[in-house]
Amino acid sequence: MTNENIIEVENLVKKFGKFTANDRLTFQVKKGEILGFLGANGAGKTTAIKILCGISAPTSGKVSVAGFDAVKHPEKIKQNIGYMSQKFSLYDDLTIRENFRLFGGIYGLSRKSIRQRTEELLKRLELYEYRNRILEALPLGWKQKLAFSVAIMHHPQVVFLDEPTSGVDPVTRRQFWELIYEASEEGKTIFVTTHYMDEAEYCDTVSMMVAGQIRAFGEPRELKTEYGVKSVNDLFIKLARN
Amino acid sequence: MRTIGFLIQKEFIQIFRNKTMLPLIFALPIVQLVILVNAATLEMKKIDMTVVDKDMTSTSRQMIQKFDGSPFYQVDKANFSVKKAEADLKDNSSDIVVNIPQGFEKNLLGEKEADVQFLINAINGTAAGLINAYTTSIISDFNDKILVDQLGKEFELPVEINSRYFFNSQLDYNIYMLPGILVILVTIIGMFLTALNIVREKELGTIEQLNVTPIQKYQFIIRKMIPFMIIALFELAFGLVIGHLFFNLPMEGSYAVLFLFTLIYLLVALGFGLFLSAISNSQQQVMFVMFFFMLTFILMSGIFTPTESMPDWAQTINVINPFMYFMKVIRMIILKGSGLADIQHEIFSMLIYAVIILSLAIWRYRKVA
Numbered sequence: 001m002t003n004e005n006i007i008e009v010e011n012l013v014k015k016f017g018k019f020t021a022n023d024r025l026t027f028q029v030k031k032g033e034i035l036g037f038l039g040a041n042g043a044g045k046t047t048a049i050k051i052l053c054g055i056s057a058p059t060s061g062k063v064s065v066a067g068f069d070a071v072k073h074p075e076k077i078k079q080n081i082g083y084m085s086q087k088f089s090l091y092d093d094l095t096i097r098e099n100f101r102l103f104g105g106i107y108g109l110s111r112k113s114i115r116q117r118t119e120e121l122l123k124r125l126e127l128y129e130y131r132n133r134i135l136e137a138l139p140l141g142w143k144q145k146l147a148f149s150v151a152i153m154h155h156p157q158v159v160f161l162d163e164p165t166s167g168v169d170p171v172t173r174r175q176f177w178e179l180i181y182e183a184s185e186e187g188k189t190i191f192v193t194t195h196y197m198d199e200a201e202y203c204d205t206v207s208m209m210v211a212g213q214i215r216a217f218g219e220p221r222e223l224k225t226e227y228g229v230k231s232v233n234d235l236f237i238k239l240a241r242n
Numbered sequence: 243m244r245t246i247g248f249l250i251q252k253e254f255i256q257i258f259r260n261k262t263m264l265p266l267i268f269a270l271p272i273v274q275l276v277i278l279v280n281a282a283t284l285e286m287k288k289i290d291m292t293v294v295d296k297d298m299t300s301t302s303r304q305m306i307q308k309f310d311g312s313p314f315y316q317v318d319k320a321n322f323s324v325k326k327a328e329a330d331l332k333d334n335s336s337d338i339v340v341n342i343p344q345g346f347e348k349n350l351l352g353e354k355e356a357d358v359q360f361l362i363n364a365i366n367g368t369a370a371g372l373i374n375a376y377t378t379s380i381i382s383d384f385n386d387k388i389l390v391d392q393l394g395k396e397f398e399l400p401v402e403i404n405s406r407y408f409f410n411s412q413l414d415y416n417i418y419m420l421p422g423i424l425v426i427l428v429t430i431i432g433m434f435l436t437a438l439n440i441v442r443e444k445e446l447g448t449i450e451q452l453n454v455t456p457i458q459k460y461q462f463i464i465r466k467m468i469p470f471m472i473i474a475l476f477e478l479a480f481g482l483v484i485g486h487l488f489f490n491l492p493m494e495g496s497y498a499v500l501f502l503f504t505l506i507y508l509l510v511a512l513g514f515g516l517f518l519s520a521i522s523n524s525q526q527q528v529m530f531v532m533f534f535f536m537l538t539f540i541l542m543s544g545i546f547t548p549t550e551s552m553p554d555w556a557q558t559i560n561v562i563n564p565f566m567y568f569m570k571v572i573r574m575i576i577l578k579g580s581g582l583a584d585i586q587h588e589i590f591s592m593l594i595y596a597v598i599i600l601s602l603a604i605w606r607y608r609k610v611a
Contacts, residue, residue, distance in 0.1 A: 055450070055453050055454055055609060074609075075458075076456075078455055079456040083451070083454040085447065085450050085451060085454075087450070088447070089447045089448045089450050089451040090451065091256070091448055092446070093256055093259055094252065094255060098252065101251075102249070102251075103451075104248075105245060106245055106249070106455045107455060107456070108244070108245065
């Protein structure tokens with residue numbers, strides 16, 4: 001892990017009419033870090049992630065991802081990030097291989113490297129023999145892992161995962177986190193939102209969001225000591241109640 | 243360009259894998275052409291006539307004979323009172339009542355002038371107009387015959403009307419309607435499929451995954467247009483084949499000109515679909531909006547009634563009706579053999595239209611979620 005900041009957010013505000021979804025967010029994420037972006041449903045996690053990905057414009061504030069300004073150059077950010085949405089969004093009526101080929105092609109990979117990456121990623125998931133299956137009939141856990149693989153296919157610098165493990169069984173969740181660690185070891189920065197507090201223990205840094213504001217930010221161990229709690233779960237309850 | 247290739251490949255895989263769409267692409271033109279061309283006809287083949295002959299002379303019978311002999315009339319009712327004959331009009335069992343007064347023959351031979359009355363059912367104004375025109379022509383024939391009979395064989399009518407119909411010499415209604423139906427077919431396939439396709443991606447959420455990629459807006463638009471453009475052009479070709487095989491559709495002009503114009507026209511039609519899908523969020527919404535435009539455009543397109551006879555304000559509005567241009571041009575090319583020079587105004591209009599509507603579509607398509 002270097003000390004270089006790959007995400008820099010300063011006084012980010014996003015309003016929908018009178019409702020403030022993100023209230024003066026300020027934080028930095030270092031290259032190669034796993035950031036757990038925690039918060040209850042409706043705390044403003046997805047809103048923030050969409051702004052960082054360049055598909056939603058902030059009301060005010062400065063946002064820079066992979067060295068590019070999110071307001072001025074959202075398209076340059078898009079080339080350097082991977083994104084996995086809360087809602088499963090690969091094509092259900094295409095086969096696994098066709099989905100990989102499509103997104104590889106969109107990110108400008110050559111036909112040869114599309115083939116190589118598809119094989120490599122599917123073999124890691126032990127799904128290579130299913131490559132000609134249409135996605136529709138596959139179990140949700142498989143689909144989530146495939147969506148993650150598609151998101152890292154073009155070797156992005158930052159991967160945004162919006163509640164990647166919601167609705168997935170504990171075994172698959174565990175496997176999913178192994179994938180996240182592998183990607184992190186390759187030097188990719190992982191930005192993951194979740195409301196499973198046990199997952200937060202796996203992160204290098206956690207951010208606690210309550211009602212549009214970041215209430216706590218730091219390493220899980222330090223935060224637990226600071227607030228005098230045993231687990232991130234207790235920390236969350238303590239912060240959310242106040 | 244490589245990116246677009248990948249995207250188009252994806253669209254085709256999805257279209258050919260769709261179990262409802264593929265049969266529809268083939269079934270739609272056959273059903274529409276075979277049924278609509280035969281059913282949506284303005285020709286009056288069977289005009290029901292009720293006769294009220296109060297004269298009962300050979301002359302009056304000769305006149306009735308004239309109608310009976312015509313393939314368009316069916317003289318199947320007779321009555322002695324106009325009141326009762328009117329009842330036939332009321333219950334729709336008759337389209338026209340002919341009332342020959344007593345003394346018809348006597349007046350005609352004696353005073354060289356006689357009256358006869360026709361009552362026409364005008365619920366359908368267009369049909370009534372046609373019946374009137376047919377009837378007038380039969381009566382004028384009858385007049386000529388009387389003149390010749392009275393004045394002897396050597397008499398020649400001062401002015402003889404001798405019509406020849408250009409571009410559709412048999413006045414075959416089918417070959418007039420068929421190109422019109424082709425216009426609707428090609429447009430519906432292109433416009434609907436394009437618009438529904440994009441909105442479906444919005445509903446499924448797959449568009450969000452595309453929006454976070456560095457894909458350019460124009461690439462997105464082109465990739466949605468090309469597959470449906472190819473399908474729409476295929477529909478035109480398929481429809482023309484059906485027309486030639488089953489309806490003796492002529493082709494006076496060149497296929498190259500027709501397909502070139504169709505291509506330009508499709509930029510507008512699909513651009514329209516793209517624009518509507520950019521401003522809609524659900525399939526329901528886009529269907530409803532499109533239905534509104536389609537219905538208005540088709541009725542004002544000139545498929546049934548000439549656009550030139552519409553009021554001025556309607557003709558002004560019609561400038562934005564893409565159907566109107568294509569309806570006009572396809573008939574010009576197929577029936578009249580018009581070339582590029584004859585349709586240059588329409589080509590030019592369509593190009594301007596395409597630039598405007600596609601710019602709007604690209605501008606309105608937001609890469610946001």
